[in-house]
Amino acid sequence: MxxxxxxxxxxxxxxxxxxxxxxxxxxxxxxxxxxxxxxxxxxxxxxxxxxxxxxxxxxxxxxxxxxxxxxxxxxxxxxxxxxxxxxxxxxxxxxxxxxxxxxxxxxxxxxxxxxxxxxxxxxxxxxxxxxxxxxxxxxxxxxxxxxxxxxxxxxxxxxxxxxxxxDAMTTLRTQVQGQPVAATEPVFTPLADSLGLVMKEQAFQVAVMNDVEPPASSVAQFDADIRQHAVRFVAYNAQADRPSVQRLIAQAHAVGVPVLPVREIMPPDTHWQDWMHGILTQVAQVLGQPTP
The missing domain is CATH 3.40.50.1980 (Nitrogenase molybdenum iron protein domain)
Structure with a gap:
């Protein structure tokens, strides 16, 4: 650029x-x-x-x-x-x-x-x-x-x-650590790591982050994990949309795997700390835990 x-x-x-x-x-x-x-x-x-x-x-x-x-x-x-x-x-x-x-x-x-x-x-x-x-x-x-x-x-x-x-993250970590999750791009990964979540589908995420189409094998694995409910939720980067991502998100909705939208740019008229608290609250909710 x-x-x-x-x-x-x-x-x-x-x-x-x-x-x-x-x-x-x-x-x-x-x-x-x-x-x-x-x-x-x-x-x-x-x-x-x-x-x-x-x-x-x-x-x-x-x-x-x-x-x-x-x-x-x-x-x-x-x-x-x-x-x-x-x-x-x-x-x-x-x-x-x-x-x-x-x-x-x-x-x-x-x-x-x-x-x-x-x-x-x-x-x-x-x-x-x-x-x-x-x-x-x-x-x-x-x-x-x-x-x-x-x-x-x-x-x-x-x-x-x-x-x-x-403090909220530390509290939530005691409740959710070790649970498998997935993401379409590694935007959410630093927070997932801090929560002790096990992030799957790494090859798919790296490809999307590098603006290339993920290999067919990683798409197939991602699809299988969703269909088999091998992940508790899918974190979806709403700012990096592509057909392979759209299909996986649609599949997650179809089989009842929760989808967690995340973004790289904050919503307007908010503060960083409120944005992060909101994401932690969503994670707690989709994993069936009390709000931290």
């Missing part, structure tokens, strides 16, 4: 590649996805303004093509936040195309637990989320020292909210 040279040329001619906002303006934080933008806003606002490029839950971040408007946002940002891990590399290109001083970039893959080749869907990885918030607090304080205490206070509130999600 290459950012068009024509777009860069137009932006340079328009004179917008001038770096971050002036001191008289409220600093701007630009987030690649609203999952990270929401966490950033809970820490930074109202002392900084946070805007997210990807907000619609129907958009696949892997396939997104940035626009001149996106480039303008990044060019004027005082801070940039992103997932990283090869998930939203288009942000790196926008940052590199800026003029002026370098802009601080806080990525979720800056977590010490991340290793090359690990699952890139870090919004479902609670330790990665907590580490991101901690580093973002420090970045806000360095960018805007005048409000350092406010960033620290709001950051503590966000960290407490993350802990409530972790």
């Amino acid at each position: 290459r950012f068009p040279a024509s777009v860069l040329s137009c932006l340079m001619l328009a004179g917008i590649w001038s770096g971050s906002a002036t001191a008289a303006e409220t600093p701007v934080v630009v987030a690649a996805e609203n999952t990270w933008g929401d966490l950033a806003a809970q820490v930074a606002e109202p002392d900084m303004h946070v805007t997210s490029i990807l907000n619609a839950p129907t958009i696949d971040p892997h396939l997104y093509e940035p626009t001149p408007a996106d480039a303008r946002l990044v060019a004027q940002a005082s801070l940039v936040v992103a997932n990283g891990a090869g998930y939203d590399g288009w942000v790196d290109r926008l940052v590199q195309a800026r003029r002026g001083p370098p802009v601080p970039v806080v990525k979720a893959d800056g977590w010490t637990g991340w290793h090359e080749g690990d699952n890139a869907h870090l919004a479902y990885n609670l330790p990665a989320v907590a580490a991101f918030v901690s580093r973002f607090i420090a970045a806000c304080q360095a960018t805007d020292p005048q409000h350092a205490g406010a960033y620290e206070a709001r950051g503590k509130t966000v960290m407490a909210a993350i802990q409530t999600v972790l």
Whole structure:
């Protein structure tokens, strides 16, 4: 995915590649996805303004093509936040195309637990989320020292909210660990691993994530596991639709295997912690457990 040279040329001619906002303006934080933008806003606002490029839950971040408007946002940002891990590399290109001083970039893959080749869907990885918030607090304080205490206070509130999600996950794990589940793509896998669920159909998931049609053998195995009720539910990435996925979801509905829709982009007008609590509640419900 290459950012068009024509777009860069137009932006340079328009004179917008001038770096971050002036001191008289409220600093701007630009987030690649609203999952990270929401966490950033809970820490930074109202002392900084946070805007997210990807907000619609129907958009696949892997396939997104940035626009001149996106480039303008990044060019004027005082801070940039992103997932990283090869998930939203288009942000790196926008940052590199800026003029002026370098802009601080806080990525979720800056977590010490991340290793090359690990699952890139870090919004479902609670330790990665907590580490991101901690580093973002420090970045806000360095960018805007005048409000350092406010960033620290709001950051503590966000960290407490993350802990409530972790507590709910820990409670649910004691009730569901060891149960076999499946997914159409490894979006949900970090959370499934934390819950102690046994994730099946790995070959199918990797193929879909890499935007290739899964091999016939993995499709057949997935279909057999659904028909034989060898999995308790199927987590379905509603942002990565293809015929092989549609057929398996239809099969699951037909034989009464629960389907759990998950997304890479949060629904609008929600907070990350509420989104995660909602997913944990759905998992508990489909597995016949009390709400954590």
